[in-house]
Amino acid sequence: MSPISRGFRGRRPTSEAATRLPPGQYETRDFPVLSAGPTPRTALDKWDFTLKSTTGKSARWTWDEFQKLPRDKITTDIHCVTKWSKFGTSWEGVSIDTLLSAAGAQGVQPSPYVMAKCDGGYTTNVPLADLMGGKGWVAFIYDGAPLHAEHGGPARLLVPHLYFWKSAKWVRELVMMEENVPGFWEALGYHIYGDPWREQRYAGDE
Amino acid sequence: MKSAPRKKGSRRVPKEDSHAAGEKFADVLRVDGNAAGGMLGELFALDLTGARAKCAGCGATEMVGALVVYAHGMGMVARCPHCEGVVMRMSRTPTHVWLDARGATSIAVSVPR
């Protein structure tokens, strides 16, 4: 048992913020950078994005093709498992719904689960249902400007209703899976789903 | 040793927890294998920062203290200073310390006689 550190408060929320905060979170006005490796830097003329099915069929977009797809503007709160939350972040990106429709037309069939694969080797797994229905995007604009490399640019996955480790930075592929295979952090003790409102931070949390 | 001397000139030093303007920000979150020593020490009774790990990626052998550790928040990722491959990863949940050392072919710790 750790002794209580007399007089230590840690970070505490204001009362308005408290209603928007999932359990155990505090609000930040900054945008912390958490990284598991050196920042990948992919030139736009080398960048592509692929949606791949379990049968091997895939749909691919270059950066220019991607920019021509219909895009959404999204304003949302985001929640990191390390306890910071940031309110009202603004993004632009292509919804996963749009990508699934376009890929479907090319014969790419969906599966129940998806693994996001990224430059630098990071991976994270998400149920397809949590990317559809206006819940997920591939975002490339943050706060009105092209997404900075240290925040995941050129493009990152954006799935704000789950803990932000699921919003994989430097995303390049969404690979369909029949089973829910754990990704980088999910295989190292973090929760396989990650709902901040049920405080599902670690494997075994209900 | 990495050989990429930085240019001189004004450079804003990022504040803790703030979004910095500089392109190289995430690169300065690197610390040393010493930082991993504390977490590893919970797993093993020995201090592993002086242990030698053989990188499964490029075959180089380095002291754990010389690995380049990205340590911020969710866990620690220790990378080989030569090939940048992941040698080991660790996280700490309320109940467990997790270690994935598949990136090390072997780890050798010297023990007192």
Added chain:
Amino acid sequence: MVEVIPETSRTRTVILDVPDWPGHRAGQHVDVRLTADDGYQTERSYSIASPPEDRHLALTVERLEEGEVSPYLTEELRAGDQLEIRGPIGGYFVWDVAIGGPLLLVGGGSGIVPLMAMLRHRDAALGAGNSMARHQIPARLLYSSRRWDDIIYRDELTQLANKDKTLEVVHTLTRDQPQGWSGFRRRIDRMMLAEVAWPATEKPRVFVCGPTPLVESVAATLVDLGHQPGLVKTERFGPTGGTA
């Protein structure tokens, strides 16, 4: 906690009495864990400033504006309070007189802390005055700070260098210099290192500590100047040069 000693406007040294402390080596660090009364916990690492010869453990902490732990340690902590620490930790970035010299220390900002532990140990272990032992293990410190008033342990470093001719302390002030300053007034670069460091043929043991960009640049330059990578040990403190 026994006592808090101010060092500069932003740094304080926290003196701890640790019963059953197993001893440590200069360069090692401890992890400090704080627990709020609702169970919330957070941890940071701090280098040990005191040499193994001291009875109490000293940690020098820089108070960071947006910090979560450093303001608590530098301002809230009172004599008699308990602190949870784990350590000592580190087998790589350590020096004691048995390792020998010459000893070259290069530090920036709060990176001076583990280097100071090494200098204090050297002073305690090598006997009085300008003994033979001191001549065999000469030491040089190149220390980068923004301003004169930001130099941590400034007076103690002056005293140590004054009484010991085998120790040389070289400051560089990168942002502001006092009237009449004749020392370096820029960031550490190749020319400065070539001037201050021993030639690589002397095989000095080198320890570099501070903000990551400084450490990487200095280490790369030293290797470029011919020093063996295995003799150049580094400790990076992350972007701000200290932990919050």
